[in-house]
Amino acid sequence: MKCAFKWELADQSEFGSSEDYSDAESEMKGLLRRAVNKARHPFNISFALEIGVLALSLVMSRGIVDGDRDNWAREIIAATPFHPSAELEGETLSKMPENWVAEKVSDAEISRIVGPKLQNANLRFANFVEAIAIRANFASADLTGADFKSADLRGANFTDAVLRGADLRGANLNYVIGLEPDQLKRAKFDSKTIFPEYLLQDSAFQILLGSRRSGW
Numbered sequence: 001m002k003c004a005f006k007w008e009l010a011d012q013s014e015f016g017s018s019e020d021y022s023d024a025e026s027e028m029k030g031l032l033r034r035a036v037n038k039a040r041h042p043f044n045i046s047f048a049l050e051i052g053v054l055a056l057s058l059v060m061s062r063g064i065v066d067g068d069r070d071n072w073a074r075e076i077i078a079a080t081p082f083h084p085s086a087e088l089e090g091e092t093l094s095k096m097p098e099n100w101v102a103e104k105v106s107d108a109e110i111s112r113i114v115g116p117k118l119q120n121a122n123l124r125f126a127n128f129v130e131a132i133a134i135r136a137n138f139a140s141a142d143l144t145g146a147d148f149k150s151a152d153l154r155g156a157n158f159t160d161a162v163l164r165g166a167d168l169r170g171a172n173l174n175y176v177i178g179l180e181p182d183q184l185k186r187a188k189f190d191s192k193t194i195f196p197e198y199l200l201q202d203s204a205f206q207i208l209l210g211s212r213r214s215g216w
Helices: 018-038 045-062 069-078 107-112 203-213
Strands: none
Touching: none
């Protein structure tokens, strides 16, 4: 059985124009090719047993806390050789001007970068660790359990994105738009996560931030 990557776009009517839809579709296909190239093993019976044993051992040793099921599922996926989600660790997903070095882009320069168009995409449990996704459009995307540890997400659009169980520890979220406190209630973040100024001034986010700091 071949491993299936569920990267889906909404109907064309959800986009501003047919050109926007075509651009988004091209972005998805390119990222999918890279993800498929990183897939390691086909699914088989022995692997199913491996997952079952691992899941049972995790339940026995830790239990499952309600509200943390997505983090638990991601932990099982990470501990096995099979990766049914997008593997984009360390990838540069944003288009840079010629001769630019992604790691050296300053805050003043991000407006000149074209981010990947991933609106409405199904990116559940995708691995974006240390990826460069400056100005990515994640509007209405399903990012459940996605791993963004130490990713460069400056200027990204998270409007109506689902971030349940997403790991944002160490991620740079400066200048993002559409990110609201409610979206972050079930996401992971830490003292190294860089948040945009508008969120830091939001009273609801300050309450959420205060409740998390005690566990850092």
